[in-house]
Amino acid sequence: SRARDLGLAPGGGTPGPTNSIVDVPSVRVGQVSLHEGTRLHTGVTAIVPDTVDRAGGRLPAGLFVGNGYGKLVGATQLVELGEIETPILLTGTLSAFRAADALVSYVLALPGNERVESLNPVVGETNDGHLSDIRSRPITEEHVLEALRTATSAPVAQGCVGAGTGTAALGFKGGIGSASRQVDLGDRGSCTVGVLVQSNFSGTLTVAGVPIDAQEALGADADHAVPRGNSCMLVVAVDAGLDARQLRRVAARAVFGMARVGSDFAQGSGDYAIAFDVGAASDIPDTKLNPIFFAAQEATEEALLDSLFLATTTQGADGHVKHAVPLDFVIEKCAMAGVFDR
Amino acid sequence: SRARDLGLAPGGGTPGPTNSIVDVPSVRVGQVSLHEGTRLHTGVTAIVPDTVDRAGGRLPAGLFVGNGYGKLVGATQLVELGEIETPILLTGTLSAFRAADALVSYVLALPGNERVESLNPVVGETNDGHLSDIRSRPITEEHVLEALRTATSAPVAQGCVGAGTGTAALGFKGGIGSASRQVDLGDRGSCTVGVLVQSNFSGTLTVAGVPIDAQEALGADADHAVPRGNSCMLVVAVDAGLDARQLRRVAARAVFGMARVGSDFAQGSGDYAIAFDVGAASDIPDTKLNPIFFAAQEATEEALLDSLFLATTTQGADGHVKHAVPLDFVIEKCAMAGVFDR
């Protein structure tokens, strides 16, 4: 169940219709998941705003690097030009470059791009090597093209799907999560903030402020190995007409939002947020940005919770297992802490 | 009372003897507090590592800017050279430049500095304008010199002192806080991480994960105005022999630690952390930094709590009041949430 269905939605904000990133107009998501026995649990997640799914499209974008221990492809041009010119892909660490190359294939082949000779594909990654044979770099061009081509505005599948198929977070099975907020901007109208996360970081799961110790929740016999190469990729979509500088400020709040679910910001965790805006440039002043900043934090928290709450126990090779969060345990702990009485 | 004395110390780490930044060898703190009726509540806090309190002294240092809405003096040279060459001052926003000038006076006058013609004073600030007549820029050279000259390794005074005399945080009276951790580095020995904070930011006070609503805690009649220009200055001292790049990574964790007490990372909050190291260069690899990173987060959380828990209700002009956190209320809320039973 999603956190919200358990009465554990963070904050007081109002989610959009699907409570996911596709609530932001024109944003679609496509995912491909790979499983092969215990050997492979990996995949690709594509975040596809319509504008960059056609020739010459560009969207303002900002990047915030909380901890740059990651292989994010496309960082410097995104920052210099303040834009994305391709969909954003997420995948497993060592597959990032094949995915980037496949993304180039996809965009070069878009009608109208016949003469394009330069492209800045944006690909984030986290390390799913604990549960999946990451060294085999199993993501092919076909997987990427499928994720891109099947991207849809249907509610985002969460948990063990796409780039989250094999990830682990906070001692449990992690995955893909997504949430959204409808934001009142006063005399500036309203906008939607959507977040999609690929959770794969360490720390102590914290739900509504209540720490959920993995060992206690799962029992002493469970696999508690802390995977190497933890990370978190956060993608934020907005339709407020923000510019690149402002979007970097929004992205920062997504990274800060990781703390709310108990990230310990370990040194080996590549923690990145990319924010982009699909709205018409609006010249909204920074003094009006707080509602967006708060929504980004709240939606990040909820997306991260959902990435775990919807994940299922997954068995990798070498006896590695990552367990789903036992939701009963969480509910009981939260009940004891009075979370439901607030 | 300090959070720790109430059973509310965050994390499992071991503090140093004074549980404050002066537990880091050779680090001293001096503070001057100004009060004038309801008009003025401001001051200066000086963090004085011995090495930069003598001619030609330099210490490796790193800066992390969580939100650059502040007037931090000395930022670019600190980053370029990866060092501080003066003590670090904290004060109220509009007094930062007079304080920087006074810091120059102090360092130029150190024996052996008779021919120094260039200096990079480092001065942080947060806005105490809600409770104090900030426009009068009341900090004089004498105040700064007194803070520097009286700096001592005695346990750091906390709450409404020094640069925290007039600050407000999370709906309550804020101030100066400090905490420390003794950190086991395995085959690398051990070190101490000390944090000093000037708290002045917005959000919902969160103690051990339990939200403390200011309005509920203080009653509907209390002054709940959110002051303009919220911010947080965080200073981290270590004696692990880290280099400037690593110290920037440590500083990042201090900023992330703000989330643990409920910062909402508002757009107008200048949230900065400076970390410096007083130890001999140690070539410690980044893979060994986690204990320091975790200590920095934990000590930041505790220092922020103490900055509030030790502050006292303060009356400013125009009927402005910022109330001390009612600790009984906090204890009751935490008890109800089972915090003391964990």
Next chain:
Amino acid sequence: SRARDLGLAPGGGTPGPTNSIVDVPSVRVGQVSLHEGTRLHTGVTAIVPDTVDRAGGRLPAGLFVGNGYGKLVGATQLVELGEIETPILLTGTLSAFRAADALVSYVLALPGNERVESLNPVVGETNDGHLSDIRSRPITEEHVLEALRTATSAPVAQGCVGAGTGTAALGFKGGIGSASRQVDLGDRGSCTVGVLVQSNFSGTLTVAGVPIDAQEALGADADHAVPRGNSCMLVVAVDAGLDARQLRRVAARAVFGMARVGSDFAQGSGDYAIAFDVGAASDIPDTKLNPIFFAAQEATEEALLDSLFLATTTQGADGHVKHAVPLDFVIEKCAMAGVFDR
């Protein structure tokens, strides 16, 4: 004489009416120069765009740090918010903080600013300690206020004036220089790029590609001491409606332009450029920015040349002298190299 009058103007661009930064609409410059025998040669230069000379005014701005060995006041907020909210001051290194404080006085006193409690003064500096008693920090609030109040759109005084009164560059007496370019933006109309420099850096003066060796030009007996703390502050004004990110890109070109006159980019030189835009936001795409980038480089080169060509030999204490560039020598060298025949 100005470089242009000697036939040594760089590039093929067209300067504005005064060939200085005040050609950019609404930009004024005020300067105060201090001399006291051989002891003091220093001053203040104020760049005052009308918009930030009134209550609540803000202009988009970008900063590029070529080498952050300097005390630039106001850097982090300028970057975070992408704007300046005060005029920009230049002065001698150790006076930067007094100047910043005086700038605060000035802006707080502007009609309509009676309730302002936060301000980000921007002050650049270079080190004039070779020719002036920098340790005495001679710049007072009165000097700053005078520079601000007398700021005018008259052609900018160059050479040994204002913040350039005591500076030295490339082995010769340096100072303040300024130049401008009228830029054709095609279907985007046109704009003006204005540059003002405070030159104080090392290297070999290079005019139209011809190296001018200071020792050969001045004779072996001249004072060739390389002053400590070299630096260069560059201020670029545009009226093209650029945003902060784009202005950072413009500022980078000003720093790169230093190479054209022979800067050696020494480690102790604080080389910074700030670019701001006084035009209405125009949404000009980055693909159209080259004419502005090239103009910024060209105008920087010319402003740097003029800062030297218009400076006069200046005698400091302790027998220090910095000589004016012997223009006859330059002309002869350039003639021999065929510069005038191109």
Next chain:
Amino acid sequence: SRARDLGLAPGGGTPGPTNSIVDVPSVRVGQVSLHEGTRLHTGVTAIVPDTVDRAGGRLPAGLFVGNGYGKLVGATQLVELGEIETPILLTGTLSAFRAADALVSYVLALPGNERVESLNPVVGETNDGHLSDIRSRPITEEHVLEALRTATSAPVAQGCVGAGTGTAALGFKGGIGSASRQVDLGDRGSCTVGVLVQSNFSGTLTVAGVPIDAQEALGADADHAVPRGNSCMLVVAVDAGLDARQLRRVAARAVFGMARVGSDFAQGSGDYAIAFDVGAASDIPDTKLNPIFFAAQEATEEALLDSLFLATTTQGADGHVKHAVPLDFVIEKCAMAGVFDR
């Protein structure tokens, strides 16, 4: 001929034995060039320091982004950890991701790396699409492996080789260039600075300060099209024991050095420098870095000149041609300017 053989070596520094980056101990270079009629002129250049050519090897490294319009792979982790953990590859823009993937293959296969699950390949690129069918992404894993495996300390092949096979610069055929300097560090001993460049940027070729107009040099009929996507990748190797922060400062000087040969720093040029150090950590203070900074600028200038001087006229598809610099013309112009009489 190399610039030096023509009497056109920049600066007064002393090159190493091969006057190329392999003069830095343990640094090898491997290159693979692809030609296919007029359709393909591209390749790969691998810079291989021994330390990162074995399991677990790491070298301190710094990155300076002059203009981030490029697809540099590996940027954020290089900056966060201040190191490279793989050789550095250069290639054509759209092949960068295949090259990165192949580099992963290579490093994963190194003896001792059998369990490595995370890697940060570093790949720079410039756009050779004017002369080569860049959209076909012709670089295969085999090409990359060959470049890596054949890397040698023999003098670096320059001009139309490796990643420079199809590049163009300053109106002429560009390519790969390399140079080195032996640097006296006083009481710190000495070191070698080596630079390797992939030149592909616009501007006016400038030799010893003398502008060489491409149209005049080549005649009005020559192909003067300015290719899209100009860029410059600069790799600097040092053996001085610098840390990552210092290496970023060194890298900056390489970018600044581009100005000396007439780069116009156009908006579409991805201008990056990466500096790494193969020496034992030396704790050399920044105040001693000027000789290294100056050597980096000088060697960059010479490497850029050689990248053009050793390139040969190359015919691409669609009638595109890029001509070699006519050296007689350059010599004549330089002679007229008195360059050889200095």
